Amino acid sequence: MWGPGAARAWARRAVFFDQWAGLLDAGVPLVGALRHLSQHPPLPQAGRFLARAIEHIQSGATLTEALQASQFPLDPLERAVLQAGERSGRLVACLRLLADEARQKAALNREVWSGLAYPLFLLHFAVLVLALPEWVRTGDAGAYAGRVLSVLVPLHGAAWWILWWSSRERRGSAAAVAEALLDATPLLGSGRRALVMSRLAGGLKLLLEAGVSVLEAWPLAARACGSARLHWAVEEWWPRWQQGETPGETLRASARVPSLFADQYATGELTGRLDEVLGRLQHYYAEEARAQLKAFASWLPRLVYVSVACWIGWQVVQFWSAYFGQLEELLGP
Known part of the structure; x- marks a missing residue:
């Protein structure tokens, strides 16, 4: 994202990844964390994408498979980081990395x-x-x-x-x-x-x-x-x-x-x-x-x-x- 409104979009994305990491770090299960984010989405229209992702996870899909099937807006880099975090068991740390990266992009755009x-x-x-x-x-x-x-x-x-x-x-x-x-x-x-x-x-x-x-x-x-x-x-x-x-x-x-x-x-x-x-x-x-x-x-x-x-x-x-x-x-x- 690069444009006059990109700084706000990246800042919201940083909040989203931060909230997600905070919920998981506090012991909230993955589905519970996604449900909370879908009910109070920091990103515009993220609620309906996350609701679909929850359905796919409950049907047996992995997190990255569920997000891709729900058409949640992720760029290839974010998708790869989430997939690596899911495979290695370091999902919280990877979400923090994505939040930091989004904050840096927001600051530079601004x-x-x-x-x-x-x-x-x-x-x-x-x-x-x-x-x-x-x-x-x-x-x-x-x-x-x-x-x-x-x-x-x-x-x-x-x-x-x-x-x-x-x-x-x-x-x-x-x-x-x-x-x-x-x-x-x-x-x-x-x-x-x-x-x-x-x-x-x-x-x-x-x-x-x-x-x-x-x-x-x-x-x-x-x-x-x-x-x-x-x-x-x-x-x-x-x-x-x-x-x-x-x-x-x-x-x-x-x-x-x-x-x-x-x-x-x-x-x-x-x-x-x-x-x-x-x-x-x-x-x-x-x-x-x-x-x-x-x-x-x-x-x-x-x-x-x-x-x-x-x-x-x-x-x-x-x-x-x-x-x-x-x-x-x-x-x-």
């Missing part, structure tokens, strides 16, 4: 969108103001509205299309186009790439702490990181890993991930402290993403100011050109 709020407001304000003189001259409100919408509708459409495609598990050409458009944007593109690496490191760390093997964790984390190209790369590397090559060796020989990530990962792989290294990488790239997106948010208003100043200058030039042209017509040759 920080990014709060930083972009003013520049986005200024951009909309500039579009409204730049078209205002024509309305004042002609008095045609319909023409003014059409001119404003002709700018805002394509901008909103492109922004929401990119957000929609980048926040889901997309693997087609449209996903690659959305990713390429974001990466080509100065500062925003580098911030997005850092965010992808932070998600990848965080997903791997979460899955390893839950007891998932390294080779099982990589495809799941790659699907959840928000990069179609990285997902394709992991699918390409997978046969080599099955033949005995380690992910660290593959990353060092590839240009598809930053050299810092590849070197640190290989070091953690060799020393047996991969979870600690992944935690540091997650923190480093999250800070890098914050810095790049903050720089983008600070430069966007300046770009708007320059655009408005250039437009005003162009209007002044047009006015005086028309004025002197009328004088020449009146004075004659």
Whole structure:
């Protein structure tokens, strides 16, 4: 989830996993805990999904099977962590891990969108103001509205299309186009790439702490990181890993991930402290993403100011050109 409302959604998800873990930790049976959550759901529409899951569990299904059959909204990473917790008997600990991960995502989303709020407001304000003189001259409100919408509708459409495609598990050409458009944007593109690496490191760390093997964790984390190209790369590397090559060796020989990530990962792989290294990488790239997106948010208003100043200058030039042209017509040759 990535968008203006994602911070609240991730925060609710953290509350849900926390409440679930707290109920189980207090000795409430699994079905009783799910029934309580279905009656007082922290997530919108979670009650009916959990009610169906309870029916499947009572019919003999496992927790992960029941949640999948009930179509409870879980991403592949969350599903894998829950399955690992159920198999290992560490369900409470895995739920706590999911809650912590959701809180981190909520905080990052909140920080990014709060930083972009003013520049986005200024951009909309500039579009409204730049078209205002024509309305004042002609008095045609319909023409003014059409001119404003002709700018805002394509901008909103492109922004929401990119957000929609980048926040889901997309693997087609449209996903690659959305990713390429974001990466080509100065500062925003580098911030997005850092965010992808932070998600990848965080997903791997979460899955390893839950007891998932390294080779099982990589495809799941790659699907959840928000990069179609990285997902394709992991699918390409997978046969080599099955033949005995380690992910660290593959990353060092590839240009598809930053050299810092590849070197640190290989070091953690060799020393047996991969979870600690992944935690540091997650923190480093999250800070890098914050810095790049903050720089983008600070430069966007300046770009708007320059655009408005250039437009005003162009209007002044047009006015005086028309004025002197009328004088020449009146004075004659």
